[in-house]
Amino acid sequence: MRDHGDPGDAPSVPPPLAPVLNATRPSAAEEARTIAASTNAGTLATLTADGDPWASFVTYGLLDGAPVLCVSNMAEHGRNLAADQRASIAIVAPEAPDDPLASGRVTLAGAVVRPTGDALDGARAAHLAAVPAAKYYIDYSDFTLWVLQVQRVRWVGGYGRMDSTSGADYLAAAPDPVAPHSAGAVQHLNADHADALVAMAQTLGGFPDASAATCTGADRYGLDLRVTTPRGIAYTRAGYLAPINGIDELRSAAVELTRRARQG
Amino acid sequence: MRDHGDPGDAPSVPPPLAPVLNATRPSAAEEARTIAASTNAGTLATLTADGDPWASFVTYGLLDGAPVLCVSNMAEHGRNLAADQRASIAIVAPEAPDDPLASGRVTLAGAVVRPTGDALDGARAAHLAAVPAAKYYIDYSDFTLWVLQVQRVRWVGGYGRMDSTSGADYLAAAPDPVAPHSAGAVQHLNADHADALVAMAQTLGGFPDASAATCTGADRYGLDLRVTTPRGIAYTRAGYLAPINGIDELRSAAVELTRRARQG
Numbered sequence: 001m002r003d004h005g006d007p008g009d010a011p012s013v014p015p016p017l018a019p020v021l022n023a024t025r026p027s028a029a030e031e032a033r034t035i036a037a038s039t040n041a042g043t044l045a046t047l048t049a050d051g052d053p054w055a056s057f058v059t060y061g062l063l064d065g066a067p068v069l070c071v072s073n074m075a076e077h078g079r080n081l082a083a084d085q086r087a088s089i090a091i092v093a094p095e096a097p098d099d100p101l102a103s104g105r106v107t108l109a110g111a112v113v114r115p116t117g118d119a120l121d122g123a124r125a126a127h128l129a130a131v132p133a134a135k136y137y138i139d140y141s142d143f144t145l146w147v148l149q150v151q152r153v154r155w156v157g158g159y160g161r162m163d164s165t166s167g168a169d170y171l172a173a174a175p176d177p178v179a180p181h182s183a184g185a186v187q188h189l190n191a192d193h194a195d196a197l198v199a200m201a202q203t204l205g206g207f208p209d210a211s212a213a214t215c216t217g218a219d220r221y222g223l224d225l226r227v228t229t230p231r232g233i234a235y236t237r238a239g240y241l242a243p244i245n246g247i248d249e250l251r252s253a254a255v256e257l258t259r260r261a262r263q264g
Numbered sequence: 265m266r267d268h269g270d271p272g273d274a275p276s277v278p279p280p281l282a283p284v285l286n287a288t289r290p291s292a293a294e295e296a297r298t299i300a301a302s303t304n305a306g307t308l309a310t311l312t313a314d315g316d317p318w319a320s321f322v323t324y325g326l327l328d329g330a331p332v333l334c335v336s337n338m339a340e341h342g343r344n345l346a347a348d349q350r351a352s353i354a355i356v357a358p359e360a361p362d363d364p365l366a367s368g369r370v371t372l373a374g375a376v377v378r379p380t381g382d383a384l385d386g387a388r389a390a391h392l393a394a395v396p397a398a399k400y401y402i403d404y405s406d407f408t409l410w411v412l413q414v415q416r417v418r419w420v421g422g423y424g425r426m427d428s429t430s431g432a433d434y435l436a437a438a439p440d441p442v443a444p445h446s447a448g449a450v451q452h453l454n455a456d457h458a459d460a461l462v463a464m465a466q467t468l469g470g471f472p473d474a475s476a477a478t479c480t481g482a483d484r485y486g487l488d489l490r491v492t493t494p495r496g497i498a499y500t501r502a503g504y505l506a507p508i509n510g511i512d513e514l515r516s517a518a519v520e521l522t523r524r525a526r527q528g
Contacts, residue, residue: 043307
């Protein structure tokens, strides 16, 4: 799964000492859908008349996961798409970690089509929902709506987490309903429930030697934990018994994790 | 210069009623250099083995304006560059206006080369200066430094301001020494010198009917002003008598603009 070299002089990561329970994480397709849904701007790659690769900033909406672009035929990328429909779009999750390569990002590759009929109405509505300012130009004759039919997907979740998936799996997946709304809950867990997080790392996350634990993220399947051990810093999961469907279910899921961790 | 259609139902912009004095603005090449210098991440477009366009997130440093990439040969964009050196990089200035299309952005297009000898040392230092975390992988054998030799440049400064320029003009230009550091000064002008800004719009900016003015930016050549008139909202410049070379010269330049405006 990894396609970078070792992380240089970064400390090595100690493995868990016991099985990690309920270790399910979002799939690459789910991660990709979540990143695509997290913003409304990315960078398009198209082909110039000479076949050169052309990178340009674009806004987009999503129609069932497919990016919907609205570009001017007078702009270079608009001319490029009119002549050759092959395209890909790179989208970076709008967090700002100190190290940009730690950001989640995704490339969606395929070819664009011009929607017609009901599909055109849906595409127009999807673009406007994501990019309200498009109302000023979307109906001008030099602008064209294009829908990117995604054929393959490359997801990078930061260092060491990455995978490829198919367009079909991407379209069939759903964006995570919890992660985009979890910042406040994660902050609360770290501020007020540090002992519970240590217990989770010890009994659910496979690190009985954990001396401290910080929650670094929450998604529909569980919590990401950063664990301090005498062997070094490690990363693990505290997984719910069953997936949750929204941020309003996160509190009870965390209570249940705490209960199971302390019974452990 | 414009290659988008009219801005829809946005209000039309009233023209100045008198000449705009010292209306020099940064050139497209200077704007492009300023945007490239404003961040350390962009999106690369490369060609896959099938000749498809591939967009991917990258970090970069700058060597005399040329982007220096450090990519793994095992990553898709690394394989692409090894096989076909044509590439472009799209860079978006890291502001976050409500409307993403109002962001300044640039595409630098050309072909990458592998630096050798002294050029390799310079490229390595340039990348590390911009991306400190690269120390963890830059010396691993699967990573390659590539320098993008810029052949052409497309700059978009937001709605209605855009231009193309050559790689030679881009490389010969300098990033603006004032704009990246001007946010505090601009805020101060708007908070404490609103009357002076109105005077500048009236007597230097060509809008004798200005009733209010807001500074929206400062660069080495002058101030950007947003002007309220009975005819609608307009945009103009208040230009210094001579370019300034750093943020420490902005205060005296603004004092001089105020003096000239009130003499007007």
